[in-house]
Amino acid sequence: MSASSKQPAHQPAKLPSFDPRDPLGVDDLLAPEDLAVRDTVRAWAADRVLPYIADWYEKGELPGIRELARELGSIGALGMSLEGYGCAGASAVQYGLACLELEAADSGIRSLVSVQGSLAMYAIRKYGSEEQKRHWLPSMASGETIGCFGLTEPDHGSDPAAMRTYAKKDGTDWVLSGRKMWITNGSVAGVAVVWARTDEGIRGFAVPTDSPGFSAPEIRHKWSLRASVTSELVMDDVRLPADAVLPGVTGLKGPLSCLSHARYGIVWGAMGAARSSFEAALEYAKTREQFGKPIGGFQLTQAKLADMALELHKGILLAHHLGRRMDAGTLRPEQVSFGKLNNVREAIDICRTARTILGANGISLEYPVMRHATNLESVLTYEGTVEMHQLVLGKALTGLDAFR
Template identity: 70%
Template sequence: MTSRTTPPLAPLELFAVDRLIGEEERDIQATVRALVAERVRPHLAEWFEAGHVPVRELAPELGRLGLLGMHLQGYGCAGTSATAYGLACLELEAGDSGVRSLVSVQGSLAMFAIWRWGSEEQKQQWLPRMAAGEAIGCFGLTEPDFGSDPGGMRTRAVRDGDDWVLTGTKMWITNGSVSDVAVVWAQTDEGIRGFVVPTDTPGFSAPEIGRKLSLRASITSELVLDGVRLPADAVLPEVRGLKGPLSCLNEARFGIVFGAVGAARDCLEASIAYAQERDIFERPLAGYQLTQAKLADMTLELGKAMLLALHLGRLKDEDALRPEQISLGKLNNVREAIAIARECRTILGAAGITLEHPVMRHANNLESVLTYEGTSEVHQLIIGQALTGRPAFR
């Protein structure tokens, strides 16, 4: 074997993934990558350390680029392909999972719920402002005792004349304390229903959750509904039952399939750059066989995850994507991303635990991504049911 050096390739260049992405999609991806480099990345260490992100400042910038609800049609939304949305999520999460979560919750949960299941009046009232980043939304499904089993939720909405009155508590709600509107799911005599709740309604509060070790560049809150009175037209009219919230979760999970690839790519690129510059025993760390074996194995898993994401994106663009296929992508890509982040930390050594490098920050964030929008165990059961025809959730 020759000892001469050759120009290095970026990890995904080995898979020639650019040949699988259209020109418009590449342009969108490049635009988001530039935004993250200029507006997000310089502040991430500070935001993560402080446990705060300026959502109100970021949202209008994201809106101007058309990133909020970008895969939805009409009402000020960009109407891009699902694959383009996925690539945007990839670049956002290459910055930080918290920033991608901001966009996912806004577009794939809160906006999608209104767009897919809302009345025309609800759409006109909220979607244009949410697409512009002028109004922030959150999505209230998870409860303190009901995460993987949302059907057991205790939040309840009861009729009082023409009004609805909501009482209950939601937990782990991204953007909750800075939201203008919350989509809240509750038990009713008609089954589970969704409600569009302006957050200035009396009885609504959203205390922020602090002391987090993960997703620190993201705002996480509890939602407390203490006799929140809403008019009859606050209910989402087009859906009853778990079909409503689960359809929204599938939208968000799709973004995670791509987003996890972004976090893994950022870790791997940072580790390669560090290994090229770090000398040990009078030669670069990158020149050692053990280091190259780690980089090769991680690149292989990154590329497979990227190819899977693109395949699922094309299926979604053809309206042929099944929920269990989204589970395949979420389970594999997040699991591999967190493994890559941990392995990259070993290459960086002690430097890898600091915020001077992104690896430990990504690893910590991915601990949350591993369990939200469906834990790995839930996705294993979804896949298992598809393979056997037998549900094993209970």
């Protein structure tokens, strides 16, 4: 029998068509329940955020945040990867897909969910007493109670070990004093998870925000994350009972583990902002005509679109890989730094390139591109700056600590 007449043992299935929105076929890696979570969050964002977000951003406000929080609770998006106490118990991949869809709408909406679930609720679930978990988590999962997370201070961002916020014992009570800065959800929160120095080391406290001496003035005049509530936390001799302290941890490993969980969500979320900007540029390139044809027909525009698609879908694959590792219990903090550093940096670049394709229209709020680009400038900084994640990876690669 000639070589040309040989037939393969199994005829290959017909190749699927090329999908510009999913060029690598990543959806094939997702289970039906994963797709259901993604589609639920995408539909909610399309209905409740996208029609209004440009106006919210322009006005620098997030009206109806309490109602939005309750709606997010009703679809299981708050603390969704946590188990029990009214939480959805979703997989890490499902949580990541939710973050991607939320940030495709706006980084401020994803930040609301991340701070609620991955910081405040995660801290209470992991380090709180059984009484604290029962008291706070069900109402936080439903969105009835909004939480915030107080770690960053006006003079201490990347170096939280130098924090000045202090809690001292007074009999069986604690007296908490200090300031925290750039706190998402702060002025609408019912509970603040605040980290403070004590004679025992750094401890976390679940602080009811109606406590005397506690205030949370909102921060204005932002050019990024404008559709988000950002506040300062001021604690002026806030007296707390003994059971306000989170008993499960002492030291920086407490807040840092929470940050690692939140950073994981950012790995996915940043790709949502990038996807939104890429899709806007792609559609624009197919309809905007110059020199007698759509600009998408010019080589330089196609080169930009190809490079954007490469980085976008490589980032989604990276996020998916990290999600599977988290679900398997094998995800290391250094790997989260890998994802956060790469995906946010590439997402900003995608947004900036998309803006060039849209030309002057790229700065208009009629399109999402500039809004995503300015939001990502904050995402690039919070939960660890570029430099801090570079040093985390540098230490992991060399075994040498360059932080100090």
